[in-house]
Amino acid sequence: MVSVYRWRLAPDGLATRRQLRALGLRPGGQDVAAQLERPRRRRGALVAYLYRIDRAKPVRPMTPARAAALEVAMRARRICPNCRTDVGYCVPRSLGMCVPCSDIESAA
Secondary structure, three states: OOEEEEOOOOOOOEEOHHHHHHOOEEOOOOOOOEEEEEOOOOOOOEEEEEEEOOOOEEOOOOOHHHHHHHHHHHHHHHEOOOOOOEOOOOOOOOOOOOHHHHHHHHHO
16 A cells, blocks of 8 residues: 655655756666656545655666667657748647648748
């Protein structure tokens, strides 16, 4: 059974994934140690999973192969499928094309 804490009342020594990452750590295969809940009025509570900091492992270093694969993936996200140009930013998924192509299409 996982311990459940109210928002901002978790004990020291526990952290979320983002907090671990800010410390240069990762969960490292450990199970969730506790759960943090923030109640909301009209919907279900927000939930954050907490991991023990003392069991966390350091983040794996970036290798040249991983850096190259990341560059290829990011380049693919910058290419507009409509005009086939590298627009210099990630193409918004909501538009499905770069902003200039979207403006031309919406004006037509």
